Amino acid sequence: MNLFYVPEISAESREITLSEDESKHACRVLRLRTGDKVILLDGRGGTYTAEIIEDHPKHCTLHILDYQFEEMPAKEIHVAIAPTKNNERIEWFLEKATELGITEVTLLLCGNSERKQIKEDRFEKILVSAMKQSQRKYLPKLHPLTPFKTFISEHPKGALAHCYDGEKSLLQDVFQASGYPLLIGPEGDFTPEEVALAQQSGYDSISLGKNRLRTETAGLYACMIAVMH
Amino acid sequence: MNLFYVPEISAESREITLSEDESKHACRVLRLRTGDKVILLDGRGGTYTAEIIEDHPKHCTLHILDYQFEEMPAKEIHVAIAPTKNNERIEWFLEKATELGITEVTLLLCGNSERKQIKEDRFEKILVSAMKQSQRKYLPKLHPLTPFKTFISEHPKGALAHCYDGEKSLLQDVFQASGYPLLIGPEGDFTPEEVALAQQSGYDSISLGKNRLRTETAGLYACMIAVMH
Numbered sequence: 001m002n003l004f005y006v007p008e009i010s011a012e013s014r015e016i017t018l019s020e021d022e023s024k025h026a027c028r029v030l031r032l033r034t035g036d037k038v039i040l041l042d043g044r045g046g047t048y049t050a051e052i053i054e055d056h057p058k059h060c061t062l063h064i065l066d067y068q069f070e071e072m073p074a075k076e077i078h079v080a081i082a083p084t085k086n087n088e089r090i091e092w093f094l095e096k097a098t099e100l101g102i103t104e105v106t107l108l109l110c111g112n113s114e115r116k117q118i119k120e121d122r123f124e125k126i127l128v129s130a131m132k133q134s135q136r137k138y139l140p141k142l143h144p145l146t147p148f149k150t151f152i153s154e155h156p157k158g159a160l161a162h163c164y165d166g167e168k169s170l171l172q173d174v175f176q177a178s179g180y181p182l183l184i185g186p187e188g189d190f191t192p193e194e195v196a197l198a199q200q201s202g203y204d205s206i207s208l209g210k211n212r213l214r215t216e217t218a219g220l221y222a223c224m225i226a227v228m229h
Numbered sequence: 230m231n232l233f234y235v236p237e238i239s240a241e242s243r244e245i246t247l248s249e250d251e252s253k254h255a256c257r258v259l260r261l262r263t264g265d266k267v268i269l270l271d272g273r274g275g276t277y278t279a280e281i282i283e284d285h286p287k288h289c290t291l292h293i294l295d296y297q298f299e300e301m302p303a304k305e306i307h308v309a310i311a312p313t314k315n316n317e318r319i320e321w322f323l324e325k326a327t328e329l330g331i332t333e334v335t336l337l338l339c340g341n342s343e344r345k346q347i348k349e350d351r352f353e354k355i356l357v358s359a360m361k362q363s364q365r366k367y368l369p370k371l372h373p374l375t376p377f378k379t380f381i382s383e384h385p386k387g388a389l390a391h392c393y394d395g396e397k398s399l400l401q402d403v404f405q406a407s408g409y410p411l412l413i414g415p416e417g418d419f420t421p422e423e424v425a426l427a428q429q430s431g432y433d434s435i436s437l438g439k440n441r442l443r444t445e446t447a448g449l450y451a452c453m454i455a456v457m458h
Binding site for chain 1: 321325328329330362363364365401438440441442443446449450453454456457
């Protein structure tokens with residue numbers, strides 16, 4: 001059955017009208033008709049079975065037949081990552097990380113960041129599409145581009161992956177299931193000042209193994225380790 | 230320093246001439262000149278420091294100054310994967326898997342494969358570029374598109390990821406460091422006949438967790454688990 005993301009729906013809803021975009025997608029692109037059934041997701045654990053009662057391409061209206069709720073995953077997987085210079089690469093990270101079960105993403109603005117602007121709307125769409133494709137029930141929370149210092153002051157501990165020498169832990173040995181964001185730097189790495197600031201605050205310096213990984217691969221690898229531990 | 234992949238070089242080489250393509254890249258694109266030093270990789274563990282003695286854009290010639298050898302990784306990571314319908318997706322898999330340390334890739338032709346042809350030359354180029362980018366010393370071995378049955382007869386055991394019901398192991402619990410390819414099916418999954426054939430031969434059915442993953446994400450996830458175990 002076709003899936004639609006409808007953030008405004010709730011367990012009490014009996015009837016819902018899709019947005020203009022989604023109505024067009026349902027009635028023009030997918031050619032759904034009155035009487036057809038679809039699945040609605042609210043991105044907060046709820047799955048709704050619904051039947052189209054008006055197949056209007058601008059305000060497609062549905063009657064809700066059934067509601068199921070899935071508990072939020074106990075494990076918080078929050079990756080804070082500097083967007084890559086090449087935008088496609090970070091978009092792939094967002095897609096893959098959603099499939100794997102990331103719960104929160106922050107885009108970090110670092111001293112060495114080459115990309116200082118992001119298209120938040122587009123990133124949100126990628127998360128929604130990956131959520132639907134992988135049949136997840138929770139939409140990862142996307143935070144806006146955040147300066148490194150601000151992030152550290154809001155999240156005093158976590159793990160920071162960097163390439164400087166010094167003592168490092170393996171992420172699998174130090175990962176914690178909540179309040180423990182995983183920080184991945186830009187192509188030119190975090191600056192020594194950023195590493196020092198994070199360490200002073202209480203961050204673990206981590207290694208992601210001996211291979212040199214691109215930013216988005218490092219992000220995904222960190223995410224996979226968190227999923228498994 | 231700039232890196233070049235020169236498969237024909239060996240520990241005995243004293244002088245080497247780059248291919249026409251690589252010569253053009255060195256002398257026209259990178260504007261390297263006689264006296265400049267570069268790194269050559271043979272993709273079989275050897276790293277060579279070399280000095281340009283003739284900066285000709287069609288036959289750039291180098292004198293080899295130094296040779297270092299890195300032992301082959303003890304762990305064999307062989308992913309056999311059905312190429313995705315969307316070619317970009319499998320190309321990303323090849324790039325990321327190389328960064329992570331895959332040692333062998335086979336492209337599988339399955340009953341449900343939508344893509345029945347691959348551009349082997351292009352795939353090889355992606356592996357070379359990812360090897361250089363991630364400073365690995367071994368080029369993953371790329372096998373041509375292989376029918377599923379042929380693959381099973383040549384590799385009688387390994388792990389097969391599929392979405393059918395039945396008893397499954399976690400890859401991390403059954404992975405073996407040699408002679409144990411990881412098989413990832415096409416968008417429509419392996420056919421029941423393929424699953425049965427593999428199981429009869431001695432394959433473990435594996436699960437990659439509860440999330441539904443795209444082909445290329447499943448391949449990369451399997452590869453990451455193998456890297457870590």
